[in-house]
Amino acid sequence: xxxxxxxxxxxxxxxxxxxxxxxxxxxxxxxxxxxxLMKLGVEAPGLLVDVTRLPMNRIERAGGGGLRxxxxxxxxxxAADPRVRAEYPVLAQALLAGASGQLRNxxxxxxxxxxxxxxxxxxxxxxxCNKRRPGSxxxxxxxxxxxxxxxxxxxxxxxxxxxxxxxxxxALDAVVHVEGxxxxxxxxxxxxxxxxxDQPDRDTTLARSDLITAVELPPPGFARRSAYRKVRDRxxxxxxxxSVAAALDVADGQVRDVxxxxxxxxxxxxxxxxxxxxxxxxxxxxxxxxxxxxxxxAAAAPLRHNAFKVPLVSNVVTAVLSQLAxxxx
Amino acid sequence: MGLxxxxxxxxxxVRLRVNGETHVLTLDNRTTLLDALRETxxxxxxxxxxxxxxxxxxxxxxxxRRANSCLLFAVAAQDAEIxxxxxxxxxxxxxxxxxxxxxxxxxxxxxxCTPGQICSAAxxxxxxxxxxxxxxxxxxxxxxxxxxxxxxxxxxLDAAExxxxxxxxxxxCGAYVNIVAAILDVAATTGEETG
Numbered sequence: 001x002x003x004x005x006x007x008x009x010x011x012x013x014x015x016x017x018x019x020x021x022x023x024x025x026x027x028x029x030x031x032x033x034x035x036x037l038m039k040l041g042v043e044a045p046g047l048l049v050d051v052t053r054l055p056m057n058r059i060e061r062a063g064g065g066g067l068r069x070x071x072x073x074x075x076x077x078x079a080a081d082p083r084v085r086a087e088y089p090v091l092a093q094a095l096l097a098g099a100s101g102q103l104r105n106x107x108x109x110x111x112x113x114x115x116x117x118x119x120x121x122x123x124x125x126x127x128x129c130n131k132r133r134p135g136s137x138x139x140x141x142x143x144x145x146x147x148x149x150x151x152x153x154x155x156x157x158x159x160x161x162x163x164x165x166x167x168x169x170x171a172l173d174a175v176v177h178v179e180g181x182x183x184x185x186x187x188x189x190x191x192x193x194x195x196x197x198d199q200p201d202r203d204t205t206l207a208r209s210d211l212i213t214a215v216e217l218p219p220p221g222f223a224r225r226s227a228y229r230k231v232r233d234r235x236x237x238x239x240x241x242x243s244v245a246a247a248l249d250v251a252d253g254q255v256r257d258v259x260x261x262x263x264x265x266x267x268x269x270x271x272x273x274x275x276x277x278x279x280x281x282x283x284x285x286x287x288x289x290x291x292x293x294x295x296x297x298a299a300a301a302p303l304r305h306n307a308f309k310v311p312l313v314s315n316v317v318t319a320v321l322s323q324l325a326x327x328x329x
Numbered sequence: 330m331g332l333x334x335x336x337x338x339x340x341x342x343v344r345l346r347v348n349g350e351t352h353v354l355t356l357d358n359r360t361t362l363l364d365a366l367r368e369t370x371x372x373x374x375x376x377x378x379x380x381x382x383x384x385x386x387x388x389x390x391x392x393x394r395r396a397n398s399c400l401l402f403a404v405a406a407q408d409a410e411i412x413x414x415x416x417x418x419x420x421x422x423x424x425x426x427x428x429x430x431x432x433x434x435x436x437x438x439x440x441x442c443t444p445g446q447i448c449s450a451a452x453x454x455x456x457x458x459x460x461x462x463x464x465x466x467x468x469x470x471x472x473x474x475x476x477x478x479x480x481x482x483x484x485x486l487d488a489a490e491x492x493x494x495x496x497x498x499x500x501x502c503g504a505y506v507n508i509v510a511a512i513l514d515v516a517a518t519t520g521e522e523t524g
Contacts, residue, residue, distance in 0.1 A: 005339040006358045006404045028405065035361075035400045036381050048358075050405055076394075080461040089467070096464040100497020101452060103382060105394045106401070236464065236496035 002044040008053055012179050012213055015049050020181045020209035027051050027211060029111030030074065032103050037116060041125045042132060052108065056213055059083070065219035071110030071177075071212045075165065076101070078109060088217060090226035090245050094168035097230040100237050110212035113166055113176070113192070116203065117159035117267075118239055120144055130156040131200040141303060147241060150302040150309045152266035157200030158303070160264050161193070162239050167263035168228055169215060170271045171245035177214040180207060186216075193268035203267075222249035222257055225327065229320050230263075231312065240264035242312050248324040250284040258321075260293075262313055272296045275317070284325040286318060293317040341404045347372065348416030354403075362406045363387045363398035366413060374414040374444045378499070385498035388445035388452075389413050395452030397497075414444035417451065426519060427451060430511035438502035446498045450512045453494045454519065457484040465493040486516045 006028075009015035019025040024046030028034060037043040056070035059081050067083060078084055079095035099107065116122065121129045121139050128137035140148055140158055149158040170189045177186050192204050206212075217223075226247035232238040243263035249256040258279050260272040275296040282288045293314050300310050338357045345352045345362075347370060354369055363380075366372045366389070378386030380399045387399040390412040417425035424432070427447050437443045460483050484490065491509045500508065 001359045003338045004358055006341055006402070028402075031402065031405065032382055032397070032400050035402065039381065048402075048405075052405070076456075076461065080459070085462060085467075092462065093464070093467050096462060096467050100385065101456065101494055102385060102388055102395045102397045102449065102497045103400075105391075105452075106396050236493050 001038050001041070002046070004038075004045055005047045006050065007047065008050050012051075012054055012056070012211055015051050015054065016179055016181060016209050016211050018047075018049050019211075022047050025049055026208070027110075029072070029108040030106035031111075032099070032107045033111065033115040037123070040123055042116075042123060051110075051211065056110075062216050067217040069109055069215045069217070071108060071214055073109050075099070075104040075107045075109070075112060078165075079104065086224075087220035088168075088172060088223050088226065090171060090223065090228045090247060091165070091168040091217075093228035094164040094230075094243075094245060097228060097240075097243070098164040109165070109215055112163055113169075113212060113215075114204065114206075115163060118162045119148060119159040122159060131159055131196070131203075134199070134201050144305070145303050146305040147239070147264065148303075148306055149266045150300040150306055150313075151262075151270055151297075152195045152268060153301065154196045154198065154200065156198055157196035157267065159196070159200070159267055161203075161266065161268050162264070163269065164228070164230060164240065164243060164263060166269040167243055167261045168245040169217075170269040171226070171247060171259040171261040172217055172223055173259070175216040175218075176212055177216065178206065178210050179213050180210040184213070189269060190271065196267050200267075223247045223259070225249065225324060226259075227320055227324060229316060231316055242309055242316055244313075244316050244320045246317070246320045246324060248284070248321060250325055253283055255279045255282050255284050255288070260317065260321075262296075262317065265309055265313060272317070274299075284321075286322045289318045289321040289325075290314065293321075343404050343407050345370070345403065345406060345411065346409065347411045348413060356403050358402065358404050360403045361399050362389070362391075362401045362403045362411070365403040366398065366411075372413050372415050375448075376441055376444055378442065378445075383499075384442070384445075385449055386442050386445040388448045388498065390448055390452060393455060395449050412448070412451075414448055417447065425451070426515045427454075427511070430514045431508070434507045434511035434514065435504075436507040436511040437500075437504050442498060442500045442502075446495070446500065446508055449495060449498045450508075450515070453486075453491070453512065454516060456494070457486050457490075457516070460484060463490060463493045465490050486513065488513065491516075 026045040028048040028050045056072035062068040085092045121127045230243040245261045247259040262270045275292040278292040376386040378384035382397045382400045389398045
């Protein structure tokens, strides 16, 4: 591991300024991904600015009845929060489906959003990887891509975003608060994450010195009737092969509103807007759910070893929406 | 005014509170809490298995919460109260109830994962007493789209709950059956007052 210096900034503005003016400086949250990447040689920062002591560890009521979650809130505290459990079950379930008890105690909300892909080639510095070393190539397309993207990838990169939490936040229309060199701003998850295209080294639209300070959830509304379902290779403590975050509002047997996001199938938490549009005003039936998700999957570009994800996503989305529709009856 | 990148190891004077004792150490910033415990302080109970946060053998309690000490830089653990497996027993040598239960239930074979299992189990009991949910309890209590009415009440542990909550600790000998039994023994005797 490269040597590095370590600082605890006094406040968020100081943290942003330090990272902005220091080559090779990065923020340190819970460290559950960054420290591992440093051990692997994937990351080699010269300065760690530890933001875990900043006052960003509270969960508060936001205007209009939403919830403002500090970026330093640990995953375990967020999952245990009574308001999250009662009003945003999809988020609590997604958090609890992720990692292990130990890691959830360490991992922060901000760090969870910014974690890197677990693509094997990205994590192995002896292999080419366009995300880690732009222009070096991608062995995944002809190699091990069983758990890589079927949607949103490019010729250069088919890495998947590994977060469970971010899939739920995408479905919930969460707003990300960012403090940067030019002040504070907010963005949706659509605006935070970017598809790889021909620049797969950039996971997000953030500058290096942009600090995520909070995530705001809109008032719960029909998010109260929501669920997260994760499919993985073992029963616990494994990354998703596919996951689904969904919220459904049914009135008189018709879909009045729906939010749908799919995880582990794309370089970003995949908000399935095409499926949502296809469902609005339609009967809340299994057939309708199936044809909606299949419309979303029409854009899928699977490879030999991850083609199974297409029917898997179709089945899991259909099942979750059917369950939500059933419990709404 | 960027920092000059140096090949000299950057060091820090780090004050670590471990099992009630204060240690002031000059450490290379790259030193993980696990390496500081084992190599500098000499507490070798915490084990290095994978060193990547995938096995749980390094689990310790940081401010009462279980954490993977291999993924925490010692310099970032400054001022925290750290408890390792060496700090669980009473000063007179009386074993912690979890340690005694692991002995009684023969909840190990080679023993390498055991300190991490026991520290993690101590965390599990505290989390359950605090009413923290798990993937198992959330699925049971809520199901899709149903409100979770259980927030606040202590979580009642059974075998499925223990397996889920302990999934961050691997045992390659496969002693899981007796590990679960040992933890349930302690959960039954100490119940909600644990932690």
